[in-house]
Amino acid sequence: MKGQALFSAFQGIGDDLIAASEESAVRHHFVGKRKAFRKVLGMAAMVILCVGFVLIGRRFLPLVNMENSGSAAPPLVGESLGSSAVTEGETGNYGQGEVWHVDAQLSLDGNIPLSLHMEAARPHLAVGETVTVDFFTETKDEALVLTFDTVAPEGLTLLSEPTQTVSGQDRLAISFTAELEDGESATVTVTVTVREGDAPLGAFTFSVTRSGNALLLSNDPQFVPSD
Amino acid sequence: MEDEAILDLYFARDEAAITATSEKYGKGLSSLAYTITEDRSDSEECVSDTYLTAWNKIPPTRPSYFYAFLSKITRFLAYGILDKRHAGKRSGVVVELTEELAASIPAPDGTENELGHLLDTFLRTLDTDSRLIFLRRYYWCDPVETIATLTGRSPAGITSLLFRTRKKLRRYLEQEGYTI
Numbered sequence: 001m002k003g004q005a006l007f008s009a010f011q012g013i014g015d016d017l018i019a020a021s022e023e024s025a026v027r028h029h030f031v032g033k034r035k036a037f038r039k040v041l042g043m044a045a046m047v048i049l050c051v052g053f054v055l056i057g058r059r060f061l062p063l064v065n066m067e068n069s070g071s072a073a074p075p076l077v078g079e080s081l082g083s084s085a086v087t088e089g090e091t092g093n094y095g096q097g098e099v100w101h102v103d104a105q106l107s108l109d110g111n112i113p114l115s116l117h118m119e120a121a122r123p124h125l126a127v128g129e130t131v132t133v134d135f136f137t138e139t140k141d142e143a144l145v146l147t148f149d150t151v152a153p154e155g156l157t158l159l160s161e162p163t164q165t166v167s168g169q170d171r172l173a174i175s176f177t178a179e180l181e182d183g184e185s186a187t188v189t190v191t192v193t194v195r196e197g198d199a200p201l202g203a204f205t206f207s208v209t210r211s212g213n214a215l216l217l218s219n220d221p222q223f224v225p226s227d
Numbered sequence: 228m229e230d231e232a233i234l235d236l237y238f239a240r241d242e243a244a245i246t247a248t249s250e251k252y253g254k255g256l257s258s259l260a261y262t263i264t265e266d267r268s269d270s271e272e273c274v275s276d277t278y279l280t281a282w283n284k285i286p287p288t289r290p291s292y293f294y295a296f297l298s299k300i301t302r303f304l305a306y307g308i309l310d311k312r313h314a315g316k317r318s319g320v321v322v323e324l325t326e327e328l329a330a331s332i333p334a335p336d337g338t339e340n341e342l343g344h345l346l347d348t349f350l351r352t353l354d355t356d357s358r359l360i361f362l363r364r365y366y367w368c369d370p371v372e373t374i375a376t377l378t379g380r381s382p383a384g385i386t387s388l389l390f391r392t393r394k395k396l397r398r399y400l401e402q403e404g405y406t407i
Contacts (some may be wrong), residue, residue, distance in 0.1 A: 012343015018295035021362035
């Protein structure tokens with residue numbers, strides 16, 4: 001029987017190999033390997049989860065802000081203006097894909113805090129396309145109704161309603177198209193009022209500049225409180 | 228007791244060495260001998276003869292891997308017992324293993340020592356998993372199901388891996404000039 005030859009041949013295998021194949025050593029080897037595999041699998045799952053959370057967060061974070069139920073406003077570094085504190089966002093020209101925003105932190109009569117946030121994320125902003133700017137409000141007074149009046153200067157065509165109202169924690173959007181000449185600018189003013197007949201709280205202003213075929217939301221976007 | 232301490236007893240010609248060896252490795256050696264012979268009295272005889280052989284070889288031999296050294300003696304003795312038997316009385320495990328290996332090794336021609344060296348070299352070329360599983364099956368004569376439990380793999384996976392390893396062995400031996 002040929003197999004018998006190999007059984008004899010097994011006597012020629014090194015003792016080190018035999019010792020490594022003892023039952024306890026084999027069990028230890030495979031248990032260690034399974035543990036290592038599970039560890040790698042766990043780490044891979046964690047990485048995938050983290051990446052997933054980051055991607056989901058990037059996709060939905062603006063919506064979370066929009067439906068803000070009390071989360072903190074973006075970091076504010078403001079200048080005190082009597083009973084109001086105003087913080088302006090980053091200024092300058094904003095290129096493709098950048099987020100442009102300005103925050104305003106106000107204190108209404110009766111010390112009701114009000115946070116206003118204006119933002120535009122523009123993956124593709126070109127002449128002829130619709131420009132949309134979002135406004136978010138956040139206040140503890142859910143009954144508070146704010147009116148936003150938009151004035152579009154010559155060179156811009158307002159597509160959204162010129163007057164919009166929001167309450168409590170809500171958002172609105174203004175959209176427009178620009179028919180500017182190359183190098184020309186136009187400044188948009190959005191006035192915010194609490195109640196009809198009251199003096200406005202202040203106004204957001206920002207300008208739109210055409211540069212070649214690109215539109216830039218630019219030049220010091222800000223919220224100027226009323227005196 | 229550590230292997231080194233047991234070996235010291237052998238070197239001191241202290242018969243407590245046999246007792247210590249039996250206590251530490253008797254069960255494993257009996258199991259190996261019984262797997263091959265499938266006879267309780269034959270396996271007991273094998274194990275007793277293993278202790279005697281070890282007693283005679285140590286000293287001067289001082290094995291680095293004591294259990295491996297003992298297991299080789301036990302296997303050698305167990306196969307010696309099988310050789311004395313009529314082929315029809317060979318154990319089921321040996322018949323099974325022989326059939327599995329028959330297509331991967333050459334006919335016996337008195338060159339088993341050389342074959343042993345080639346087998347040693349071949350096993351060192353394998354990845355660790357394949358080598359351990361091959362040795363569990365063909366050196367320690369473990370059933371496939373036992374290896375599956377030991378390694379956490381499926382029996383079908385073990386069978387498949389063994390099949391591939393035997394094919395590699397056949398190719399290796401043919402390259403070395405053997406005719407299968």
